[in-house]
Amino acid sequence: MVTTAEHDEGLHELVEARLRRADxxxxxxxxxxxxxxxxxxxxxxxxxxxxxxxxxxxSSAYRHLVDLQGAGVVRRVAAGDEFARFELxxxxxxxxxxxLCVSCGKVTDVTPxxxxxxxxxxxxxxLADDLGFEPHGHRLDVLGLCAGCRA
Amino acid sequence: MVTTAEHDEGLHELVEARLRRADxxxxxxxxxxxxxxxxxxxxxxxxxxxxxxxxxxxSSAYRHLVDLQGAGVVRRVAAGDEFARFELxxxxxxxxxxxLCVSCGKVTDVTPxxxxxxxxxxxxxxLADDLGFEPHGHRLDVLGLCAGCRA
DNA sequence: CTTATACTGAGAATGAGTCTCATTACAAGT
DNA sequence: ACTTGTAATGAGACTCATTCTCAGTATAAG
Numbered sequence: 579m580v581t582t583a584e585h586d587e588g589l590h591e592l593v594e595a596r597l598r599r600a601d602x603x604x605x606x607x608x609x610x611x612x613x614x615x616x617x618x619x620x621x622x623x624x625x626x627x628x629x630x631x632x633x634x635x636x637s638s639a640y641r642h643l644v645d646l647q648g649a650g651v652v653r654r655v656a657a658g659d660e661f662a663r664f665e666l667x668x669x670x671x672x673x674x675x676x677x678l679c680v681s682c683g684k685v686t687d688v689t690p691x692x693x694x695x696x697x698x699x700x701x702x703x704x705l706a707d708d709l710g711f712e713p714h715g716h717r718l719d720v721l722g723l724c725a726g727c728r729a
Numbered sequence: 730m731v732t733t734a735e736h737d738e739g740l741h742e743l744v745e746a747r748l749r750r751a752d753x754x755x756x757x758x759x760x761x762x763x764x765x766x767x768x769x770x771x772x773x774x775x776x777x778x779x780x781x782x783x784x785x786x787x788s789s790a791y792r793h794l795v796d797l798q799g800a801g802v803v804r805r806v807a808a809g810d811e812f813a814r815f816e817l818x819x820x821x822x823x824x825x826x827x828x829l830c831v832s833c834g835k836v837t838d839v840t841p842x843x844x845x846x847x848x849x850x851x852x853x854x855x856l857a858d859d860l861g862f863e864p865h866g867h868r869l870d871v872l873g874l875c876a877g878c879r880a
Numbered sequence: 881c882t883t884a885t886a887c888t889g890a891g892a893a894t895g896a897g898t899c900t901c902a903t904t905a906c907a908a909g910t
Numbered sequence: 911a912c913t914t915g916t917a918a919t920g921a922g923a924c925t926c927a928t929t930c931t932c933a934g935t936a937t938a939a940g
Binding site for chain 1: 807808826828830831837839841842845848849852853856857860861862863864865866867868869870871872873874875876879
């Protein structure tokens with residue numbers, strides 16, 4: 579997914595505002611990370627980041643991801659395998675779910691219909707209410723084999 | 730959730746059969762783990778296991794969990810936090826989803842209506858088909874605050 | 881230009897999870 | 911009961927993703 583210039587502008591303004599709210603600066607390293615995440619458009623692992631941003635030290639990448647999470651710009655995705663992946667917060671992109679390949683670990687984004695989402699939200703609230711649980715959001719992951727691994 | 734004697738018998742027979750198929754024995758340590766998982770009825774962390782089974786070495790607990798996963802008796806659940814949790818395979822219990830507390834990390838099981846599940850399965854297949862993805866199953870996690878952490 | 885505070889890189893430290901190895905338990909046959 | 915092959919076990923060493931520390935650098939505000 580390649581974002582347009584206008585999108586990028588809006589995105590970066592939003593990110594900068596959220597960082598400022600947390601007394602954080604929008605520096606070059608952080609911006610490079612946000613650009614990468616926006617450009618990829620799906621959750622990326624730390625080694626993906628290291629490949630695409632070789633000049634960015636791992637310790638800084640991790641620290642930036644923690645900071646960006648704290649500012650509500652990034653969220654961590656627990657995949658089936660052992661390593662974490664990261665993507666832009668959902669309100670900076672759009673609500674979506676994940677297809678997780680159980681063979682190669684690849685994660686793909688999918689956007690369900692809004693009528694489906696409405697029903698999910700309604701059911702989630704019913705389930706949660708009975709237990710005194712206050713839902714903030716949900717995630718739906720589909721496990722299976724990606725096109726590449728089926729061959 | 731405390732299982733009845735009859736349930737336990739059926740469960741243990743099934744588990745033993747699956748282990749035998751993988752050339753594994755159903756030993757006391759493995760049985761203790763399965764008993765714990767059946768008794769808890771929700772995903773447990775390694776430290777939970779260490780607390781409840783202090784005489785079981787961590788290395789053996791991890792090894793048993795790997796073996797039991799390989800035999801299709803246990804599945805690993807990636808929670809929001811950094812540690813893995815483990816529960817009995819879904820076909821040994823029943824299909825369900827999870828409420829994840831973003832504050833304390835607690836995981837609670839919930840079972841949605843079967844009509845809801847049917848719609849989820851149908852939609853999942855539609856989404857996956859377009860991308861050549863072969864779905865094996867899905868998981869729906871609700872993120873929010875548990876009753877305890879709301880107070 | 882000063883001061884306060886945030887940022888950065890490099891490497892050390894942490895710790896969940898895995899592996900090794902020497903030993904023990906078990907099942908099946910004799 | 912004895913042997914033999916194979917699986918299971920405990921203890922601790924080890925791996926490696928992630929976090930922390932620290933010393934030095936950049937930046938915004940007055």
